[in-house]
Amino acid sequence: xxxxxxxxxxxxxxxxxxxxxxxxxxxxxxxxxxxxxxxxxxxxxxxxxxxxxxxxxxxxxxxxxxxxxxxxxxxxxxxxxxxxxxxxxxxxxxxxxxxxxxxxxxxxxxxxxxxxxxxxxxxxxxxxxxxxxxxxxxxxxxxxxxxxxxxxxxxxxxxxxxxxxxxxxxxxxxxxxxxxxxxxxxxxxxxxxxxxxxxxxxxxxxxxxxxxxxxxxxxxxxxxxxxxxxxxxxxxxxxxxxxxxxxxxxxxxxxxxxxxxxxxxxxxxxxxxxxxxxxxxxxxxxxxxxxxxxxxxxxxxxxxxxxxxxxxx
Numbered sequence: 001x002x003x004x005x006x007x008x009x010x011x012x013x014x015x016x017x018x019x020x021x022x023x024x025x026x027x028x029x030x031x032x033x034x035x036x037x038x039x040x041x042x043x044x045x046x047x048x049x050x051x052x053x054x055x056x057x058x059x060x061x062x063x064x065x066x067x068x069x070x071x072x073x074x075x076x077x078x079x080x081x082x083x084x085x086x087x088x089x090x091x092x093x094x095x096x097x098x099x100x101x102x103x104x105x106x107x108x109x110x111x112x113x114x115x116x117x118x119x120x121x122x123x124x125x126x127x128x129x130x131x132x133x134x135x136x137x138x139x140x141x142x143x144x145x146x147x148x149x150x151x152x153x154x155x156x157x158x159x160x161x162x163x164x165x166x167x168x169x170x171x172x173x174x175x176x177x178x179x180x181x182x183x184x185x186x187x188x189x190x191x192x193x194x195x196x197x198x199x200x201x202x203x204x205x206x207x208x209x210x211x212x213x214x215x216x217x218x219x220x221x222x223x224x225x226x227x228x229x230x231x232x233x234x235x236x237x238x239x240x241x242x243x244x245x246x247x248x249x250x251x252x253x254x255x256x257x258x259x260x261x262x263x264x265x266x267x268x269x270x271x272x273x274x275x276x277x278x279x280x281x282x283x284x285x286x287x288x289x290x291x292x293x294x295x296x297x298x299x300x301x302x303x304x305x306x307x308x309x310x311x312x313x
Contacts, residue, residue, distance in 0.1 A: 003033055003034050003035055004031075004034045004035070004084040004085070005034065005035050005037060005081045005082060005083050005084060006027070006031050006034050006035065006036050006037065006083065006084065006085050006086070006087070007037045007038070007039060007078075007081070007083045007085075007086045007087070008024060008027055008036065008037070008038045008039070008054070008086075008087045008089055009038075009039045009040075009060075009086065009087070009088045009089060009090050009095050009098070009112075010024075010038060010039075010040055010044075010048075010089045010090055011039075011040055011041050011044075011060065011062070011090050011092070011094075011095070012040065012041055012043060012044050013177075013258060014043075014044070014257075014258025014259070014261065014262070015256070015257065015258045015260075015261040015283065015285070016131065016283075017040075017044050017047070017048070017258075018150055018152060018258065018261040018262050018264075018265050018285075019131040019132060019150055019261060019283070019285075019286065020089050020131070020135065020150070021150030021151060021152055021265060022132065022135070022147040022148045022149055022150045022151070023087075023089055023135040023138075023139060023147050024038075024051070024053045024054075024089075025052075025053060025147070025148070025150075025151065026139060026144060026145060026146075026147040026148070027053070027087055027139070027144065028052070028053040028054075030144040030145065035055045035056070036053065036054050036055050037054060037055065037056045037057070037058060037081060037083070038053075038054045038056075038057045038058065039057075039058045039059075039060050039078075040057060040058075040059065040060065041059065041060055041062065042059050042061075045057055045059055046239075047239050051154070052154055058077060060074065061073075061074070062094065071101070075101070075102055078098075078102055079102070083108065084108065084109065085108070085109035085110070085111070086099075086103070086108065086109070086110050086111065086112075087111045087112070087139075087142070088110065088111060088112030088113070088114070089135060089138075091112050091113045091121070091134075091138070095112065096112060096113055096114040099112065099114035099116070099117060100114065100116075104116055109142075111138060111139065111141065111142040112138070113126075119138075119141050119142040120141070121134075121137060121138040121141055128281075128282075129282070130281060130282055130283065130284070130286075131282070131283055132147070132149070132150075132286055135147060149265070149286050149287065149288075150265040150286065151265060152243060152262060152265040152266055153243070153247075153265075153266050153267060155239055155240050155242075155243035155244075155262075155266065156240070156243045156244050156247050156266060157240050157243075157244065159241070159244045159245075159248075160241065163233075163241065163244060163245055165203055165205065165231075167201060167202065167203045167229070168201070168202050168203070168250045169202065169203035169204070169205045169231075169249055169250060170197055170202055170203070170204055170205065170249060170250050170251055170252070170253060170310070171205050171207065171245050171246055171249040171251075171252045171253070171254075171263065171268075172190065172193070172194075172204050172205065172206050172207070172252075172253050172254060173206075173207055173208065173252065173253070173254025173255065173257055173259045173260050173263075174187065174190045174206065174208065174212070174215070174216060174219060174254065174255070175208040175209060175212045175215070175255070175257060176255045176256065176257045176277075177257070181277075182275050182276050182277035182298070183255050183256050183257070183274075183275055183277035183278055183298070184255055184275070184277075184298065185255055185273045185275075185298055185299075185301065186298075186299055187215065187218065187219050187222075188222065189299075189301075189302075189303050190219045191219050191220075191222040192303045193253070193303050193306060193307070194219060194220060194229075194230050196303065196307060197229070197310075198229035198230065201229070202229070202250065203229050203230065203231065204220075204229065204230040204231070205230075205231045205233060205245060205249070206219070206220070206230065206231065206232050206233060206234060207233050207234065207237050207242060207245065207259060208234040208235070208259075209234060209235060210234060210235030211235075212234045212235075213232060213234040213235055216232045216234050217232055220232060233245075239262065242259050242262055242263070243262060243263075243266045246259075246262065246263035246266050246268040247266050247267065247268060249263075249268060249269075250269070250310075250313060251268065251269035251270065251271060251310060251313050252264075252268045252269065252270045252271070253270075253271045253273075253306060253310075254271075254272060254273070255272070255273050255298075256272055256273070256274055256277070256278045256280075256283065256284070256285075260272050260285055261285045263285075264285035264286060264287035264289075264290050265285070265286070265287060267287060267288070267289065268287070268289065269289045269291075269313050270285060270287060270289060270290045270291065271291045271293065271306060271309050271310070272284065272285050272290065272291070272292055272293070273293050273298060273301055273306075274292060274293065274294040274295070274298070275294075275295065275296065275297065275298030276296045276297070276298075277298075280292050280294055291309050293305060293306065293309075
C-alpha cells in the first residue's frame with residue numbers, strides 16, 4: 001500500500017500539547033506506514049520534532065487577517081505535501097478556518113469540528129469534557145480506536161551533573177501565564193512551603209521562565225534562613241531537564257501550568273493547585289499519581305493542606 005501524508009494540527013499552549021500526547025501516539029500507531037506531519041507554533045517545534053510520533057514538523061506563523069502574503073505562504077506549504085487526512089486536535093476557530101480556506105473544495109478526510117468535515121466531532125457536550133475525553137471521542141469518530149494517557153517519558157535522558165542533588169527534593173513550579181494571576185498560588189505561600197520543606201531536610205528546586213527568576217529569588221529569600229536548601233533553575237531548564245527533574249523528585253508541586261502537566265505525564269507524584277482561573281474537570285494534568293487541590297479562591301488552599309499530601313508520599 002502506498003504511503004500517504006497525514007497531518008496533525010496542534011498549536012499549544014504547553015499543557016494542551018502535553019495532554020494531546022496520547023492522541024498523537026494513537027494517530028502514529030494507526031498510520032505506521034504513512035508519513036506523519038505536525039503543524040504547530042514555533043515554541044513547540046523542537047519538542048514535537050524530537051518526539052517519536054512525527055516524521056516532519058511544520059511551523060504555523062498564524063498570519064493575521066490582513067497578512068495576505070502570510071496566508072498565501074501557509075496555503076502553499078500545506079498544499080506541497082498533498083495530505084490525504086488531517087487531524088485537527090486544536091479544534092479552534094482558526095484551525096477550522098484552514099478547512100474552509102484550503103480543503104473544503106477538494107476531497108480530504110478531516111477530523112475536527114469544522115462543518116462539512118467527514119469525521120466531524122460536534123455537540124454542546126464536547127465543551128464540557130476534559131481534553132483527553134474530548135479527543136477520545138473525536139478519534140473514535142475517525143475509527144482509529146481509543147487513546148491512552150499521554151506518556152512523555154521518552155524525554156527523560158541523561159541529566160546534567162548539577163541536577164543530581166544529594167538531598168531528597170521537591171520540584172516546585174510557582175509560575176503560570178503572565179495574564180492569569182487567578183491561577184497562581186500566592187508567593188508567600190510558596191515561601192512558607194520552602195521553609196517547612198527545608199526544616200525537614202527536603203530541598204526545594206524551583207523551575208520557571210527566565211522572567212520568573214527574580215520572583216523565585218524573592219520566594220527563596222523570604223522562605224527560609226536555610227537558603228542553601230533551595231535552588232532556582234528558572235530560565236535554565238530544557239524540556240528534557242524538566243522531565244528528568246520531575247522523574248527523580250520526591251514530588252512536584254505547582255499551579256495549573258505546562259511543566260506540571262509534563263511532570264504528570266512522566267509518572268511523577270504531582271500536587272496541582274487550581275483556582276477559579278481554570279477548571280480541573282476540563283484541563284487537569286493526568287497521570288497515575290496526580291493529586292488535585294481546588295478552590296475558587298486559590299488563596300484558600302493552605303500550605304498545611306499541601307504538606308499533608310506531601311507526607312503521604
